[in-house]
Each structure stands twice: as structure tokens, then as C-alpha cells.
Amino acid sequence: AAGVIQSxxxxxxxxxxxxxxxxxxxxRHDTVYWYQQxxxxxxxxxxxxxxxMQSDKGSIPDRFSxxxxxxxxxxxxxxxxxxxxxxxxxxxxxxxxxSSSGANVLTFGAGSRLTVL
Amino acid sequence: xxxxTQPPSMDCAEGRAANLPCNHSTISGNEYVYWYRQIHSQGPxxxxxxxxxxxxxxMASLIIxxxxxxxxxxxxxxxxxxxxxxxxxxRPLNAGNNRKLIWxxxxxxxxxx
Numbered sequence: 671a672a673g674v675i676q677s678x679x680x681x682x683x684x685x686x687x688x689x690x691x692x693x694x695x696x697x698r699h700d701t702v703y704w705y706q707q708x709x710x711x712x713x714x715x716x717x718x719x720x721x722x723m724q725s726d727k728g729s730i731p732d733r734f735s736x737x738x739x740x741x742x743x744x745x746x747x748x749x750x751x752x753x754x755x756x757x758x759x760x761x762x763x764x765x766x767x768x769s770s771s772g773a774n775v776l777t778f779g780a781g782s783r784l785t786v787l
Numbered sequence: 788x789x790x791x792t793q794p795p796s797m798d799c800a801e802g803r804a805a806n807l808p809c810n811h812s813t814i815s816g817n818e819y820v821y822w823y824r825q826i827h828s829q830g831p832x833x834x835x836x837x838x839x840x841x842x843x844x845x846m847a848s849l850i851i852x853x854x855x856x857x858x859x860x861x862x863x864x865x866x867x868x869x870x871x872x873x874x875x876x877x878r879p880l881n882a883g884n885n886r887k888l889i890w891x892x893x894x895x896x897x898x899x900x
Contacts, residue, residue: 674830703887703888712874712890712891712892712893713825713831713888713890714890715887715888715889718887726887728887758828760830760831762830762831774878775821775833775836776823776831776833776888777833778830778831778832779830780829780830781828781829781830783828
């Protein structure tokens with residue numbers, strides 16, 4: 671079965687540069703989430719989209735923005751990169767159309783590792 | 788979302804059952820208990836969830852106490868590949884637009900040969 675696809679898997683940037691991460695959710699999933707996980711930390715929720723509209727916002731810096739496109743893929747744009755932005759970035763998707771017992775189960779991608787030098 | 792409490796770490800011998808506890812004493816009536824795990828540097832993986840009845844799937848069993856204030860995830864025959872951080876999360880099934888998962892500290896399970 672198709673899973674959540676993230677690209678690139680690894681990315682190296684310099685401080686103050688910009689980076690864009692892409693996420694392709696599972697087909698027919700209507701909700702996409704972005705999480706950031708620093709070294710030794712738990713995943714921190716950044717932002718989510720439901721049917722291409724922003725549905726919830728977490729600890730996403732103002733330097734970051736995200737959107738979901740008509741084909742449901744999502745992109746996380748990060749500008750003015752800082753050393754502290756080095757982390758694993760996970761995208762997840764879920765469907766509200768599944769049976770009630772299966773709703774809100776998140777499927778995660780393999781992550782994109784961003785290193786800021 | 789209700790807060791959960793888990794032991795920071797546990798060890799288990801390979802082939803034995805791993806029993807991971809979770810306290811969620813402030814759980815609300817409409818909140819489910821979800822378990823995810825994260826193998827080092829991989830994306831979190833859904834394991835199982837339940838409301839009040841015990842649940843079992845191909846990965847694990849979930850035992851929820853009658854008062855729903857705690858639960859136990861059981862891996863019946865732990866293998867080395869089960870070494871991971873296990874997260875217990877409680878959240879409403881119908882969370883509207885607020886469907887994000889709030890991760891706690893989790894339990895780091897070490898399976899030893």
C-alpha cells in the first residue's frame with residue numbers, strides 16, 4: 671500500500687538560507703500534519719491542513735510557512751534558517767472518512783533530515 | 788488532550804512479553820487511547836487504539852482498566868526490532884479540526900537478546 675512520501679530525505683543548508691520540504695499524503699487522506707523533532711526530543715506539532723485549509727497551528731516559527739495544494743500534497747517552507755532548525759521533519763496524513771474506529775489514525779512518512787551549518 | 792504518564796524506560800528479554808503501562812487519570816469519556824512507537828530516527832508508527840474494551844491486532848494487545856484511568860500495551864513476544872520509544876496518547880475520536888497528536892515523553896523499550 672502507498673505510504674506517506676517525503677522529499678528530500680536529507681537536506682544540508684547554510685544559515686540564513688531557505689529550504690522547502692515536500693509531503694505526498696496517502697491517497698484519499700484529507701488531513702496533513704507537519705512535525706519537527708530535534709535530537710533527543712519528542713515530535714513537536716507545527717501545523718496541519720484539512721481539505722487544503724489550515725486547520726491547526728502549533729509551535730511553527732514565523733519564518734516557516736506551509737500550504738496544501740489542490741492535489742493534496744503539502745510543502746513546508748523554511749526561511750532564514752538557523753542552526754536550531756536542524757531536525758527531523760515528519761509529515762503525517764489521516765482520513766476522517768474512515769470508519770469511526772479508524773479515524774484520526776496518523777500515518778507518518780520516513781521524515782526529512784535538515785542539517786543547517 | 789488529556790495528559791499521560793509513562794515510565795521513561797523499560798527493558799525486556801527477547802521472546803518474552805513486554806508490558807508497557809500508561810496512566811491517563813484525567814481521560815474524558817469521549818477520548819480514545821492511542822499507542823504509537825518510534826524506532827530510532829524513523830517516522831512514528833501507529834500500533835493500536837481503543838476506547839474501553841480490550842483490543843488486539845497483529846502487532847499488540849491493549850488492555851484498558853475498567854475505570855479507563857490506565858492502560859497497558861502488550862507486545863506478546865518481543866523481538867530486537869521492537870526496541871523503540873513507545874508513546875501513549877489520549878484524544879477524542881471526533882476532534883474536529885484539532886486532530887494533532889500531542890506527544891509525551893514516552894517509554895524507551897530496550898529488548899535484550
